[in-house]
Amino acid sequence: MSALLETEALTVRFGGILANADISIGVNEGEILGLIGPNGAGKSTLFNLVAGTYRPTSGRIRFEGRDITRLPPAVRCKLGVARTFQVVKSFETMSVLENVVVGALVRFTSTRTAREEAYRVLDVTGLTRRAEANARDLTPPEKRRLEVARALATQPKLLLLDEVLTGLTPAEAQKGVELVRKIRELGVTVVMVEHVMEVVMPLVDRAIVLDLGRVLAQGAPQAIVRDPKVIQAYLGDRFHA
Amino acid sequence: MANAATIAQILMSGLLMGLIYALIAAGLSLIFGLMDVVNFAHGEFLMTAMYATFGLVVLLSLDPLVLSPIVAAIMFVVGAFCYRVIIVHAMCARTNVGMVQVFATFGLAIVIRGLAQFVFTPDYRSIPKSWLGGQTFSIFGVYMPAPQLAGALASLLAFGALWLLMKRTDFGKALEATREDAGAVGLVGIDRNRVFAMGWGLGAALVGLAGAILSIFYYIHPDVGGPFALIAYVTVALGGFGSVFGALAAGVIVGIVEAISATVLQPSMKAIGIYAVYLLVVFLRPRGLFGH
Amino acid sequence: MASAFETRRRNQLIIAAAVVAVMIALPLGVKDVYVQNILVLTVMYAALSQAWNILSGYCGQISLGHALYFGIGAYASTLLFVKFGIIPWFGMAAGGIFAAAIALLVGWPCFRLGGHYFTIATIVLAEIGLILFLNWSYAGEASGLQIPVSGDSWLTFTFLRSKLPYYYFALGLAAVVWLVTYFIEDSKWGYYWRAVRENTMAAQSLGVQVFRSKMAAAALSAFFTAIGGSFYAQFVSYIDPDSVMVFQFSLLMALPAVIGGIGTLWGPPLGAAILIPFTELTRSYMGGGGKGTDLIFYGAVIMIIALARPEGLLSLVTRTRHAPP
Numbered sequence: 001m002s003a004l005l006e007t008e009a010l011t012v013r014f015g016g017i018l019a020n021a022d023i024s025i026g027v028n029e030g031e032i033l034g035l036i037g038p039n040g041a042g043k044s045t046l047f048n049l050v051a052g053t054y055r056p057t058s059g060r061i062r063f064e065g066r067d068i069t070r071l072p073p074a075v076r077c078k079l080g081v082a083r084t085f086q087v088v089k090s091f092e093t094m095s096v097l098e099n100v101v102v103g104a105l106v107r108f109t110s111t112r113t114a115r116e117e118a119y120r121v122l123d124v125t126g127l128t129r130r131a132e133a134n135a136r137d138l139t140p141p142e143k144r145r146l147e148v149a150r151a152l153a154t155q156p157k158l159l160l161l162d163e164v165l166t167g168l169t170p171a172e173a174q175k176g177v178e179l180v181r182k183i184r185e186l187g188v189t190v191v192m193v194e195h196v197m198e199v200v201m202p203l204v205d206r207a208i209v210l211d212l213g214r215v216l217a218q219g220a221p222q223a224i225v226r227d228p229k230v231i232q233a234y235l236g237d238r239f240h241a
Numbered sequence: 242m243a244n245a246a247t248i249a250q251i252l253m254s255g256l257l258m259g260l261i262y263a264l265i266a267a268g269l270s271l272i273f274g275l276m277d278v279v280n281f282a283h284g285e286f287l288m289t290a291m292y293a294t295f296g297l298v299v300l301l302s303l304d305p306l307v308l309s310p311i312v313a314a315i316m317f318v319v320g321a322f323c324y325r326v327i328i329v330h331a332m333c334a335r336t337n338v339g340m341v342q343v344f345a346t347f348g349l350a351i352v353i354r355g356l357a358q359f360v361f362t363p364d365y366r367s368i369p370k371s372w373l374g375g376q377t378f379s380i381f382g383v384y385m386p387a388p389q390l391a392g393a394l395a396s397l398l399a400f401g402a403l404w405l406l407m408k409r410t411d412f413g414k415a416l417e418a419t420r421e422d423a424g425a426v427g428l429v430g431i432d433r434n435r436v437f438a439m440g441w442g443l444g445a446a447l448v449g450l451a452g453a454i455l456s457i458f459y460y461i462h463p464d465v466g467g468p469f470a471l472i473a474y475v476t477v478a479l480g481g482f483g484s485v486f487g488a489l490a491a492g493v494i495v496g497i498v499e500a501i502s503a504t505v506l507q508p509s510m511k512a513i514g515i516y517a518v519y520l521l522v523v524f525l526r527p528r529g530l531f532g533h
Numbered sequence: 534m535a536s537a538f539e540t541r542r543r544n545q546l547i548i549a550a551a552v553v554a555v556m557i558a559l560p561l562g563v564k565d566v567y568v569q570n571i572l573v574l575t576v577m578y579a580a581l582s583q584a585w586n587i588l589s590g591y592c593g594q595i596s597l598g599h600a601l602y603f604g605i606g607a608y609a610s611t612l613l614f615v616k617f618g619i620i621p622w623f624g625m626a627a628g629g630i631f632a633a634a635i636a637l638l639v640g641w642p643c644f645r646l647g648g649h650y651f652t653i654a655t656i657v658l659a660e661i662g663l664i665l666f667l668n669w670s671y672a673g674e675a676s677g678l679q680i681p682v683s684g685d686s687w688l689t690f691t692f693l694r695s696k697l698p699y700y701y702f703a704l705g706l707a708a709v710v711w712l713v714t715y716f717i718e719d720s721k722w723g724y725y726w727r728a729v730r731e732n733t734m735a736a737q738s739l740g741v742q743v744f745r746s747k748m749a750a751a752a753l754s755a756f757f758t759a760i761g762g763s764f765y766a767q768f769v770s771y772i773d774p775d776s777v778m779v780f781q782f783s784l785l786m787a788l789p790a791v792i793g794g795i796g797t798l799w800g801p802p803l804g805a806a807i808l809i810p811f812t813e814l815t816r817s818y819m820g821g822g823g824k825g826t827d828l829i830f831y832g833a834v835i836m837i838i839a840l841a842r843p844e845g846l847l848s849l850v851t852r853t854r855h856a857p858p
Contacts, residue, residue: 074742074743077738091731339648340791340843351829352833478650
């Protein structure tokens with residue numbers, strides 16, 4: 001498997017705070033990668049760096065071998081990097097279908113074909129029933145699904161999911177897990193930032209643990225959960241900056 | 242030919258008028274900072290205060306300066322009333338909140354203008370005799386017209402009082418808290434509607450104070466508020482929406498820029514200086530000088 | 534599945550055709566010049582408001598300085614006609630293109646501004662335009678320009694005897710801008726503009742180039758607004774800065790869209806159809822004597838509509854997607 005995305009010594013400073021320090025990771029094509037770590041570890045920062053919302057202080061990001069460090073989010077989306085937002089940002093006055101069409105339009109110039117694609121994506125994400133509903137009227141889990149559907153409609157090669165499973169009931173979380181698996185089967189590489197370990201660990205092929213802005217450990221989930229460094233980071237005594 | 246004396250005069254005139262602009266803008270900034278509403282009837286509040294001063298002068302034969310606290314109090318009631326009766330409904334709008342406030346207050350502005358015309362006719366009015374009218378002080382050859390000076394001093398006092406109010410009183414803290422998170426304050430027992438109403442009252446009182454003093458040296462007519470309102474919007478935006486003391490700094494800048502423009506360009510084009518400065522500032526700082 | 538959507542779209546066109554047919558027939562029985570005047574103004578404001586709606590309704594960038602483009606259109610065609618003898622049809626096109634260019638020029642620095650800062654910038658730019666024209670001797674300064682009207686001519690687009698030709702042109706313009714909006718509604722631009730309006734960050738993450746989108750909306754909006762301005766100049770045969778470039782006028786261009794339903798296809802024409810006759814009638818019946826009662830009434834109605842129906846009056850007629858349930 002080749003590396004779809006690579007970061008090279010990625011460092012970002014916000015004011016005096018070193019949010020990400022010297023992070024060099026790779027995302028392999030076709031995998032589901034978990035990005036985990038305790039609060040304040042810098043997961044969201046790294047996520048936003050890859051998505052293009054933040055610019056790094058130093059370091060590089062390569063996607064399919066191409067340097068995307070300076071590229072804005074809209075261009076990254078065209079290249080095949082899509083993301084969801086942790087705080088859902090649906091287009092409230094538009095219908096569910098129209099929300100997804102916006103995503104599809106990056107690949108289809110005709111609204112008719114974009115709509116067809118949107119219906120396909122709604123089917124995959126289980127929102128077909130709600131196609132005509134106002135996005136504003138959706139339940140929170142449905143809104144989250146819409147976030148994913150919209151991003152999926154851009155036909156990404158890499159999909160970044162920001163805490164899509166957090167705060168769901170066990171039943172909803174299970175459905176979410178199935179959706180992520182379905183997305184991978186469609187050929188999309190997935191990176192998930194997550195908190196809910198019990199749900200995420202069985203799902204991901206590989207996990208990267210961040211702590212205090214640095215990579216603490218990476219590898220198969222079973223190994224990660226037994227890694228003493230990881231256990232200490234989550235549970236043990238730590239010096240706080 | 243600009244010599245030191247001319248420059249000093251321009252700066253002084255600009256400073257005095259700028260402080261008055263700041264006072265007018267303060268109310269607008271306060272209301273906006275509190276509840277994210279741009280009051281398009283702000284110029285009409287100013288006009289109302291001027292007419293109120295005029296009316297009281299006619300009725301009571303007192304000097305406008307003496308009447309200014311009374312006018313401010315009247316305007317406080319007017320502002321609170323407008324909130325309670327009108328604006329509170331604009332806040333409830335679930336869609337399109339931005340445009341609702343613009344046009345609800347725009348409608349209010351027209352109503353106030355109509356009322357002014359109804360009660361006072363469109364004729365230009367003025368206050369013929371006042372303590373300060375026509376008087377001028379001078380320091381080192383720099384002239385300061387008494388009404389403008391009084392306005393500038395009133396402005397400084399008002400901002401000082403506002404600062405004390407915000408930092409030292411419970412009401413001020415409630416105001417600040419509501420500004421930060423209007424949704425949450427109910428949880429700590431603050432009635433947000435009451436705070437909003439008081440905010441509107443306070444904002445109107447500030448512009449009322451300015452109006453009372455302006456009436457000493459400006460003609461009063463139903464459309465007098467327009468140009469002042471425009472300057473007030475630009476001042477608030479220049480200072481940064483949400484920063485009342487940013488409005489103070491911005492007001493002074495606007496006053497001085499206006500005074501310089503009136504000399505450097507033709508007087509009829511003096512506003513271009515202010516507008517150019519606004520565009521330049523927001524180009525470099527998209528949230529104004531001190532905006533959040 | 535496609536057919537339900539396509540049926541809705543087709544129905545819009547049918548309704549539009551019906552409305553246009555009625556509007557074409559409407560003035561034929563009207564001899565009263567005063568009523569003809571109201572009709573012309575109504576369709577003109579429908580066109581202007583619909584043009585404004587493109588940038589401020591669909592794309593969500595609230596401009597309260599559109600009088601600038603109206604004035605540019607009015608002055609461009611009038612100057613070309615009065616000074617160079619170029620017929621207004623070319624002048625109109627020139628004015629439209631020039632206004633679009635100005636919109637792009639000012640958009641470049643202004644579209645990085647958000648919300649209120651942007652709106653104030655639009656007001657400021659229009660005021661700058663007003664001041665410049667008030668001091669431009671070539672354009673007549675405050676006295677403005679007079680368009681010589683010698684008789685009826687479609688070539689020079691001046692008519693002395695009847696207002697009907699003006700009415701039909703304005704109706705045509707309103708129909709064209711409506712049609713443009715109709716196509717926008719189901720186009721990539723339309724979706725992208727609405728996405729920018731709703732949530733810029735989300736739009737970017739979906740590949741929308743926000744800045745480019747805003748610029749396109751601004752240019753299109755300015756173009757049609759300017760053509761409306763050129764039309765107005767021909768209609769009244771006399772323009773001055775205080776009638777075509779003032780802030781009040783910017784608000785009046787926006788008002789029908791807001792009253793009718795901002796960001797909707799039928800909002801602006803509906804708003805214009807209600808607001809303009811209402812404005813003119815209150816002014817005529819209640820405005821006499823300068824008592825201001827017309828203003829009190831007019832202002833009160835605007836307030837009430839803005840507060841009672843923030844999504845616009847269109848929601849009374851149809852359940853549009855923008856109305857709250």
